[in-house]
Amino acid sequence: MREIPKEIIEKAGMGDMGAFEEIYKVFSPAVYTIALGITRNRQDAEEATQDVFVKIFRTLNSFKFRSSFGTWIYRIASNAAINIYNARARHRRRASGIDGLESIPDSKSENARDAIQRESAAIEVSALLKVLNPEQRSCIVLRELQGLGYSEIAETLRVPVNTVRSRLKRAREALVAHCRKGGLSHGL
Amino acid sequence: MDCKKMEELIITDYMDGRLESAALEKAESHIASCSRCRKLVEDLRSIRAVFKGARIEEPPFSVWQGVREEISGIHKKKVSMDLAHGFFALARPFFAHFKPAIAIATTAVLILVILTAIRLLPFGGQTVIPIDQDDILSITMAEGNGNDKEYDFNTAAEEYFL
Numbered sequence: 001m002r003e004i005p006k007e008i009i010e011k012a013g014m015g016d017m018g019a020f021e022e023i024y025k026v027f028s029p030a031v032y033t034i035a036l037g038i039t040r041n042r043q044d045a046e047e048a049t050q051d052v053f054v055k056i057f058r059t060l061n062s063f064k065f066r067s068s069f070g071t072w073i074y075r076i077a078s079n080a081a082i083n084i085y086n087a088r089a090r091h092r093r094r095a096s097g098i099d100g101l102e103s104i105p106d107s108k109s110e111n112a113r114d115a116i117q118r119e120s121a122a123i124e125v126s127a128l129l130k131v132l133n134p135e136q137r138s139c140i141v142l143r144e145l146q147g148l149g150y151s152e153i154a155e156t157l158r159v160p161v162n163t164v165r166s167r168l169k170r171a172r173e174a175l176v177a178h179c180r181k182g183g184l185s186h187g188l
Numbered sequence: 189m190d191c192k193k194m195e196e197l198i199i200t201d202y203m204d205g206r207l208e209s210a211a212l213e214k215a216e217s218h219i220a221s222c223s224r225c226r227k228l229v230e231d232l233r234s235i236r237a238v239f240k241g242a243r244i245e246e247p248p249f250s251v252w253q254g255v256r257e258e259i260s261g262i263h264k265k266k267v268s269m270d271l272a273h274g275f276f277a278l279a280r281p282f283f284a285h286f287k288p289a290i291a292i293a294t295t296a297v298l299i300l301v302i303l304t305a306i307r308l309l310p311f312g313g314q315t316v317i318p319i320d321q322d323d324i325l326s327i328t329m330a331e332g333n334g335n336d337k338e339y340d341f342n343t344a345a346e347e348y349f350l
Binding site (some may be wrong): 017020021028029030031032033045046049050053054057088116121122124125128133138143144145149150165167169172173176179180 | 199200201203204206228231232234235236238239240241242243244245246247248250251252254255256258259321
C-alpha cells in the first residue's frame with residue numbers, strides 16, 4: 001500500500017492545496033479503481049472519488065495517525081462506493097459491462113490497441129464483480145486489484161480477519177461457479 | 189485432510205500465500221494427487237489473471253476540478269465563519285463585563301419600541317387626531333359674517349361643537 005510523508009499530510013490538514021494535490025495524485029488511482037470495482041459504473045465511480053477527496057480534505061485535521069494513512073483512505077473509498085452502489089441499487093442498469101466502456105476509445109489520445117485491451121479487461125473484471133454482493137466485491141477489489149493482505153483489508157473495512165477470509169471464500173466460490181457456467185470469455 | 193476442508197484452504201490461505209511451510213507442503217501434495225482440487229487451483233488462477241490484466245485507472249481530470257470547486261466553497265465558508273468567531277471572541281469580554289448595563293439598555297429600548305408602536309396603532313379603524321383646546325374655542329366663538337361657509341367644516345365635528 002502506498003504511503004505519503006507525514007509532513008505532507010499535516011500541511012494538507014492546514015489547508016495547503018499543493019500538499020493536498022500531492023495526496024490526490026498518489027491515491028486517486030487506487031480510490032477510483034476501488035470505486036469502479038464496487039459500483040461498476042464510471043459516473044458513480046467519479047462521484048464517489050470526488051466525495052472521498054472532499055471528505056478527506058474536510059476531516060484531514062482529525063486524522064490522528066493511529067492507522068496507516070492509506071488504510072484510512074481506502075476505508076473512506078470503500079464506504080463511499082458501497083453507499084453510492086446501494087443508493088443506485090434500484091436504478092442500476094442491467095448492463096453486462098461497466099457503463100461507458102462500450103464506446104470506441106479515442107485513438108488520438110492513446111494507442112488504440114492498448115485502449116481496447118484495457119477496456120476489454122475492465123469489461124471482464126466488471127462481469128466477474130457483477131456476480132458478487134458489495135461486501136464481497138470490496139474484499140475482492142482490495143485483495144486482487146490493490147494487493148492488500150487480509151489484516152490490511154480487515155483494518156480498512158473494520159471487520160475481523162476471519163470475516164475477510166469468509167467473504168473472500170464465498171466470493172471466489174461464486175466466481176468459480178460463474179466461470180464454469182461460461183461466464184469467462186476465454187473459458188476455464 | 190479430506191477434499192472439502194482442503195478446498196476451503198485452497199480458496200483462501202493457499203491462494204493468498206498465508207500457509208506455513210508444513211501446511212503448504214501438505215496442501216501441494218494433496219493438489220498433486222487430487223484432480224478436483226487441481227482443477228480448482230487452475231480456475232482460481234485464471235480468475236486472478238483477469239484481475240491482473242485490469243490496470244489501475246486514473247480518474248478523469250474533471251474529478252479533480254470538482255474536488256477543487258467544492259473545496260473552495262468550503263474555504264470561503266470557513267473564512268467567513270472564522271471572521272465571525274474572531275469577532276465574537278473579541279467582543280465576549282466586553283459583553284461579559286457590561287452584561288447588566290447592556291441588559292438594562294436593551295430592555296429600555298424594547299419598551300420604547302413597544303410604546304411607540306402602541307401610539308401609532310389605529311383605533312377602531314379611525315385615526316384619532318387630538319384637537320387643541322384653543323382650536324375648539326375659536327371654532328365655537330367664531331362670529332357669523334353672513335358667510336358661514338368660512339367655518340363650515342362640513343363635518344359631524346362641527347355639529348358636535350357648535
